[in-house]
Every structure is written in structure tokens, then in C-alpha cells.
Amino acid sequence: MDEPAAPAFYARRGSVVSDWWTLLHPPYTAWHLSYVALGAAVAPTRDWTALALSLLAFFLAVGLAAHALDELRGRPLRTEISASTLWAVSGLALAGAVGLGIAGAFFHRGPDWALALAIPVGATLVVGYNLELFEGRLHNNHVFAWAWGGFPVAVGYLAQSPPRSLTLGVAAVAMTVGGVGTAYAQRFLSTPARQLRRRTTSVSGTLTPTDGAPVELDRDLLLDPLERALRSLSWALPVLALAALLAGSGRTG
DSSP states (O other): OOOOOOSSTTOOOSSHHHHHHHHTOHHHHHHHHHHHHHHHHHSSSBOHHHHHHHHHHHIIIIIIIIHHHHHHTTOTTOOOOOHHHHHHHHHHHHHHHHHHHHHIIIIISOOOHHHHHHHHHHHHHHHHHHTTTGGGTTOSHHHHHIIIIIHHHHHHHHTTOOOOOHHHHHHHHHHHHHHHHHHHHHHHHHHHHHHHHHSOSOOOOEEOOSSSOOEEOOHHHHHHHHHHHHHHHHHHHHHHHHHHHHHTTTOBO
16 A cells, blocks of 8 residues: 655645645645736736736735635645634635735726726635535636636736727737636646545556556556646746746836
């Protein structure tokens, strides 16, 4: 029988700092924050203050609130952070994200009603998805892809207060669909990886190639290609977002 695996490839154990590192899902948090930057990169001018507020709001909502709520559902990361702390962190972080959204929608360049509409949508997605409310109707691959991939792209774009333009609109939609597609890829890779790490005690079997010797299957062999792809995407998306922002950095609004 295999030894128990860590709950994630980035998981750390043994201290309070390790628990919080694991809870923050650093590779995935950076990945999803990159969608905000990619949305901003589509706009014809760059408002760095709006981008900073957007990134901070999504860090609070996704990096802290969503992950804290998710840990309350069965302790998938096996942290020792108390339930009361997780509830407090999720509530304060989500309130902070909502406050930043209100500031951006009504006080930065406002009023921006499209951006204002995104605030309750985002809050509902964070709570509904991670706590599996509404009989779990929001907790599925499709909602994940659109909420964690497409939604931050759209908000990152809207926060730049772009002018109305058919070309820009098409570009924003295309970038949003691209975010959805890569979020689907994450989901299709991470679901079997989580199954192997968190809910599998042993793997047995033999892979028989058309040429060469048979290969004995184990958990590490099955996990390796899944997590190599996840690791690659987790740094590639932020790098692409940074490149897109720098390419348009001369267009400052």
C-alpha cells in the first residue's frame, strides 16, 4: 500500500506558516490573478491603479476567502487552522474584496455600472461554489471555468473603463473565452490529480506498450504528467499576463 500523499504538490506541513502557505494555493492563486491582468491588457490604455485594486480584490476573494471556505468543507488540505479562524478570514477577505469593488466602481472613475454589477456576482460565486450552496448546483466544471477563468478576465477589462468599441469588445470576449478554456484545462488536470493524492491509497496494474517491456503502474506514475502540466500552466499564465501588460505599458490612461 502506498504512503499517504500530500494533499497538493505545493503543500507544506509542520508549522502555522506551512498551513497558510498551503491554504493560499500559491501556484493556482497566481494563475487566476493572471486572468485579471490579461483582461486589463486588452484595454487600449492602462490604468495601473485600477489594475492594482482589481488584483488585490481578487487575491482577497479567491486567494483567501474562497480557499478558506473550501477548507471548511471536509479539510481537503488537512491544515490545522481552526474553523473559527477560517470563517473570520473568509468573511473579512470577502468584505475587503467587495469594498474594493465598490471603491473601483463608484469612486475611482465611477460610476461604472457594469463593474458594480460584477460585485454581487463575484461574491455569490465565491460563497456558492466553495460552500456548495443551492444543492451544489454552482459546484461543477462549467461554473469553475467561467467563474475562475472567464469572470476575472471580464472584470480586469471592465475595471480599465475602456471606450465602447466593437473591436475591443470582440478582443475582450476572445480573451474571456481563452480564460475559460485554460480554466477547463486546469479542472480536467487537477480533478484526477486530487483523486490520486487525497482519495487513493494504492494503485496497481500494468501498462503494456506495443514495443518495450511492461510498466508497473503506481500513483506517482499517474500523477507525474498531470502535475507537470499544472505546474507549467501555473507559471506560464502569469508570464503571459506580464508580457501582455508590458507590451501595452506605453498606453497609460
